[in-house]
Amino acid sequence: MFDYTPKQLELQKKVRTFLKEYIDPIAREVDANGELPLSVLEAWKEAGLACLVAPKEVGGPELDTITCTMILEELGYADLGTATALGANSLCSYPVLIAGTPAQKKKHFGPLLEGNYGAFALTEPNAGSDTGAIATTARREGEEYVLNGTKCFITQGGVAATYVLFASTDKIKGTKGLSAFIVERELPGLSTGKVENKMGIRASNTVELILENVRIPASCLLGNEGDGMKLAMMSLDSGRLMVAAQAVGVAQRALDECVSYVKERMDNGEPMASQQAVAFKIADMATSLEASRLLVRRGAVLKDAHQPYSQHSAMTKLFCTDMAIQVAKDAMDIMGNYGYTKDAYIEKIWRDARILSIYEGTNQVQKVVISGALLKKTKH
Ligand SMILES: Cc1cc2nc3c(=O)[nH]c(=O)nc-3n(C[C@H](O)[C@H](O)[C@H](O)COP(=O)(O)OP(=O)(O)OC[C@H]3O[C@@H](n4cnc5c(N)ncnc54)[C@H](O)[C@@H]3O)c2cc1C
Incomplete structure (x- = not known):
C-alpha cells in the first residue's frame, strides 16, 4: 500500500x-x-x-x-x-x-x-498572513480590468512569463472582495522591483512586482469576482503538501549527511556512530522523518480521492517543516565544527530548511487552520 x-x-x-x-x-x-x-x-x-x-x-x-x-x-x-x-x-x-x-x-x-516559469502572486508589503489587507486593486473598465498595487516575496516573479495574481475588486468586502487573474508578464505598467537577498533557498528567485495601471482583458478573471480568497486557500492546501514533501526530502538529506559523517569521524578510537547518545539522536531523527513521510502520503491519498484534506494539509505542513528544521539542526550539532563550515552540505541545508515554517502560510497560521477546523466542529 x-x-x-x-x-x-x-x-x-x-x-x-x-x-x-x-x-x-x-x-x-x-x-x-x-x-x-x-x-x-x-x-x-x-x-x-x-x-x-x-x-x-x-x-x-x-x-x-x-x-x-x-x-x-x-x-x-x-x-x-x-x-x-x-x-x-x-x-x-x-x-x-x-x-x-x-x-x-x-x-x-x-x-x-513551453518551458517558462509561472508565479503565484498573493503577498503584499502589508498583507502576508492577513490576506484581507490586500491593497492591490482591479478596477473594471468596460471589457478590461485595470490593476494597481505592489506584490512582494513572489517566487520566480522576476523570471516568470505569467502570473496568477490576487487583487481586490471590492475593497469594502475584504477577503470576499478578492479576485484572481491571469496576468502576462509583458504588459505595459508591470515591472519587477526589489530582488530579495535570502539566507537560503537561493536557487529560487524572490521579487517584488509593481503594477501601475496594468490593463488586462476581463476574460483573465478566474471564476467570478469575489472567488479569489477561496481559490488562494484551496491552492495553498495543495501547495502545503508539496512544501511538506520538500521538507521530507531535505530532512532525509540532512540525515544521510549526518549518518555518513558519524561513521567516519573517530572519537576515542571508535567511530562516533558507536556512541549511544549520537546513535539515539539519529534514531529519533529517522523516526520523526518517517512519520512525516506518512503524513505527506496520507494527504496525497486524501487529495487524489477527492476527500476533504485542508486540515490534514495544514497539520502535514506544520509537522513536516518543523521536523525538517529540527533534523537539520540536530545533524549540524552532531557534525560539530565541520558542520558549521561551507565545506559541509549541512550548512546549506540548515539555511535552506529555515524557510519551511515561514512560506505558504507560517506554521502559526497552520495552527489557526487546524484549531479553527477542530473548534468549529459540533459535539458528537
Ligand atoms: C522565500 C519566500 C518565498 C515566498 N514566495 C511567495 C510566493 O510565491 N507568493 C506569495 O504570494 N507569497 C510568497 N511568500 C510570502 C509568504 O508566504 C508570506 O511571507 C508568509 O505567509 C508570511 O507573511 P509575513 O512575513 O507578512 O508574516 P506576517 O503575516 O507579518 O506574520 C508575522 C508573524 O506573526 C504571526 N501571525 C500572523 N498572523 C497570525 C495569526 N492570525 N495567528 C497567529 N500568528 C500570526 C506569523 O506566524 C509570523 O510569525 C514568500 C515568502 C518568502 C520568505
Whole structure:
C-alpha cells in the first residue's frame, strides 16, 4: 500500500538522473550566486516535467498528488531552492485547475509547458498572513480590468512569463472582495522591483512586482469576482503538501549527511556512530522523518480521492517543516565544527530548511487552520 508503482519508480529514477546531471554539480555555486540557470528549466521541460499538474487536455503530464509529492521529495533532497523554483509552476496552476475555462487553461499552461516559469502572486508589503489587507486593486473598465498595487516575496516573479495574481475588486468586502487573474508578464505598467537577498533557498528567485495601471482583458478573471480568497486557500492546501514533501526530502538529506559523517569521524578510537547518545539522536531523527513521510502520503491519498484534506494539509505542513528544521539542526550539532563550515552540505541545508515554517502560510497560521477546523466542529 505504501510502495510506489513501477511507473512511479521509473519516474523517480528519471528525476534522480536529472538531479545528478543538472543540480548536484551546480548546487553550491547557485547557493553562492543566487541564480539558477534557465537551462535547468529547459532540461526539466525536456524531461516532460515543466508543469507537473498541467492537464492532459493542454498537453501536460497531469500527475497525481502521490507522484507530485514523490518528485518534490527528490527535488528537496537535491536542493530545496531548486525545488521551490520548479515547484512554482504547480502552485500558480492550482487556481486555474480549479476555476479556469478551457481558453484560460490554454492561455496559462501554454507558456509553462513551453518551458517558462509561472508565479503565484498573493503577498503584499502589508498583507502576508492577513490576506484581507490586500491593497492591490482591479478596477473594471468596460471589457478590461485595470490593476494597481505592489506584490512582494513572489517566487520566480522576476523570471516568470505569467502570473496568477490576487487583487481586490471590492475593497469594502475584504477577503470576499478578492479576485484572481491571469496576468502576462509583458504588459505595459508591470515591472519587477526589489530582488530579495535570502539566507537560503537561493536557487529560487524572490521579487517584488509593481503594477501601475496594468490593463488586462476581463476574460483573465478566474471564476467570478469575489472567488479569489477561496481559490488562494484551496491552492495553498495543495501547495502545503508539496512544501511538506520538500521538507521530507531535505530532512532525509540532512540525515544521510549526518549518518555518513558519524561513521567516519573517530572519537576515542571508535567511530562516533558507536556512541549511544549520537546513535539515539539519529534514531529519533529517522523516526520523526518517517512519520512525516506518512503524513505527506496520507494527504496525497486524501487529495487524489477527492476527500476533504485542508486540515490534514495544514497539520502535514506544520509537522513536516518543523521536523525538517529540527533534523537539520540536530545533524549540524552532531557534525560539530565541520558542520558549521561551507565545506559541509549541512550548512546549506540548515539555511535552506529555515524557510519551511515561514512560506505558504507560517506554521502559526497552520495552527489557526487546524484549531479553527477542530473548534468549529459540533459535539458528537
Ligand atoms: C522565500 C519566500 C518565498 C515566498 N514566495 C511567495 C510566493 O510565491 N507568493 C506569495 O504570494 N507569497 C510568497 N511568500 C510570502 C509568504 O508566504 C508570506 O511571507 C508568509 O505567509 C508570511 O507573511 P509575513 O512575513 O507578512 O508574516 P506576517 O503575516 O507579518 O506574520 C508575522 C508573524 O506573526 C504571526 N501571525 C500572523 N498572523 C497570525 C495569526 N492570525 N495567528 C497567529 N500568528 C500570526 C506569523 O506566524 C509570523 O510569525 C514568500 C515568502 C518568502 C520568505
